[in-house]
Amino acid sequence: MIWDAYHECMEPAQRRELQLRRLREVVARVKANVPYYARKLQEIDLGPEDIKSLEDIKFLPFTTKDDLRDSYPFGLFARPVSETVRIHASSGTTGKPIVAGYTQHDIDIWAHTIARTLCNGGATGQDILQNAYGYGLFTGGLGLHYGAELLGCTVVPMSGGNTKRQITIMQDFKTTLLSCTPSYGLTLAEAVREQGIDPGDLSLKSGYFGAEPWSEEVRPKLEQGLGLSAHDIYGLTEVIGPGVSAECEAKNGLHICDDHFYPEIINPETGEPLPEGEVGELVFTCLTKEAFPVLRYRTRDISALHYEPCECGRTCARMERLKGRTDDMLIIRGINVFPSQIESVLLGIKEAEPHYQIVLTRERHLDEMEIQVEVSPDVFTDQIGGLQAIEDKIRHEIESVLGLRCAVKLVEPKTIERSVGKAKRVIDLREESK
Numbered sequence: 170m171i172w173d174a175y176h177e178c179m180e181p182a183q184r185r186e187l188q189l190r191r192l193r194e195v196v197a198r199v200k201a202n203v204p205y206y207a208r209k210l211q212e213i214d215l216g217p218e219d220i221k222s223l224e225d226i227k228f229l230p231f232t233t234k235d236d237l238r239d240s241y242p243f244g245l246f247a248r249p250v251s252e253t254v255r256i257h258a259s260s261g262t263t264g265k266p267i268v269a270g271y272t273q274h275d276i277d278i279w280a281h282t283i284a285r286t287l288c289n290g291g292a293t294g295q296d297i298l299q300n301a302y303g304y305g306l307f308t309g310g311l312g313l314h315y316g317a318e319l320l321g322c323t324v325v326p327m328s329g330g331n332t333k334r335q336i337t338i339m340q341d342f343k344t345t346l347l348s349c350t351p352s353y354g355l356t357l358a359e360a361v362r363e364q365g366i367d368p369g370d371l372s373l374k375s376g377y378f379g380a381e382p383w384s385e386e387v388r389p390k391l392e393q394g395l396g397l398s399a400h401d402i403y404g405l406t407e408v409i410g411p412g413v414s415a416e417c418e419a420k421n422g423l424h425i426c427d428d429h430f431y432p433e434i435i436n437p438e439t440g441e442p443l444p445e446g447e448v449g450e451l452v453f454t455c456l457t458k459e460a461f462p463v464l465r466y467r468t469r470d471i472s473a474l475h476y477e478p479c480e481c482g483r484t485c486a487r488m489e490r491l492k493g494r495t496d497d498m499l500i501i502r503g504i505n506v507f508p509s510q511i512e513s514v515l516l517g518i519k520e521a522e523p524h525y526q527i528v529l530t531r532e533r534h535l536d537e538m539e540i541q542v543e544v545s546p547d548v549f550t551d552q553i554g555g556l557q558a559i560e561d562k563i564r565h566e567i568e569s570v571l572g573l574r575c576a577v578k579l580v581e582p583k584t585i586e587r588s589v590g591k592a593k594r595v596i597d598l599r600e601e602s603k
């Protein structure tokens with residue numbers, strides 16, 4: 170089912186017309202109501218009337234995470250706080266959180282984009298959604314919740330954690346949809362296996378996994394481990410939360426709700442827009458939000474855009490599965506490494522479990538990388554020689570893919586901390602070990 174066929178399957182020319190009109194409107198709104206944007210637009214002497222085509226978006230200023238931090242908490246709101254009905258925030262790893270405000274209209278838009286997301290993954294109003302994203306300031310829990318209710322699903326607001334109870338509820342309520350981070354999905358799959366439950370005996374049909382990177386190799390682990398079809402869903406607090414884009418059943422990129430969130434790909438070094446299919450930094454402009462619309466927000470997420478219609482009938486732009494972030498790229502002895510590349514290698518090795526950590530240290534000015542990875546319990550009880558051979562195999566694979574030597578340490582099952590939300594994969598001790 171397509172939730173909003175009118176907007177999701179629009180003719181490209183008609184879509185562009187709608188986007189252009191909304192772009193002019195949002196520029197007018199922020200110019201009138203957000204002193205920061207009013208100043209920026211005045212500096213370049215640009216107003217909504219100067220935007221003649223969508224390509225003119227390139228003249229608009231970027232917004233960065235620093236701009237948001239500098240205006241903490243409500244400085245970039247286009248509506249007084251009294252007109253908002255909800256606040257969310259993302260903690261991030263450094264500094265002040267990013268704060269997002271929503272009017273009732275924004276909450277309604279959000280619920281619609283989530284309803285689209287769920288329908289993308291095959292949901293209908295008959296389904297029971299077990300929502301294991303965290304409820305609270307994080308956008309995952311409440312974001313999914315309202316969209317699922319709008320669609321008519323029965324929502325089980327579990328939040329993250331309490332794994333045993335999650336599985337009992339899943340069995341007793343005959344949950345058909347699951348939403349959580351992919352790393353927590355793996356934790357749930359592991360618990361299902363440990364309890365001797367056949368995933369086929371669960372009622373799960375589709376899973377909505379996002380909020381953190383996951384590689385294509387994780388998909389079969391989630392699908393087989395939980396007996397469902399795994400869909401990638403993407404979003405960020407600064408733009409709205411989840412509901413920005415999601416995979417349909419063709420799983421050929423994530424459909425962007427681009428009548429609300431206008432996407433661009435830019436060269437992260439020069440800021441120049443890049444053509445269709447080229448890999449660069451994702452940038453979003455909120456076309457319809459009232460309380461906190463950002464212009465050309467630089468996400469630091471790396472992807473590529475495609476515009477040809479999908480076999481499912483949707484015509485909106487698609488983004489490729491995220492390749493990483495410009496700021497989680499590790500530079501190890503001068504070589505650029507994304508944690509997702511390491512994950513792909515590990516999951517290609519059958520003895521390795523999808524639970525790992527990358528530990529970086531610095532010894533005598535040289536970066537060292539150790540990959541700690543769990544092996545399955547039956548492998549771990551094997552002889553030491555066997556373990557050594559697996560370590561060598563992983564080391565060799567990593568070296569041939571990344572061109573980088575590293576240490577590999579196989580660790581006992583269950584020694585790497587299980588996440589209930591976003592997993593922490595990289596432990597960078599290089600500053601401390603200098």
Ligand code: DLL
Nearest residue numbers: 259309379380381382402403404405406410411491
């Ligand atoms: O993680 C919103 C969300 C909730 C998305 C639930 C999907 C599901 P933030 O906490 O602001 O918001 O984090 C946003 O998480 O810029 C990406 O780097 C990363 N991220 C989100 N979804 C994906 C995904 C939520 N599907 C940041 N794949 C984004 C890879 C993702 N990374």
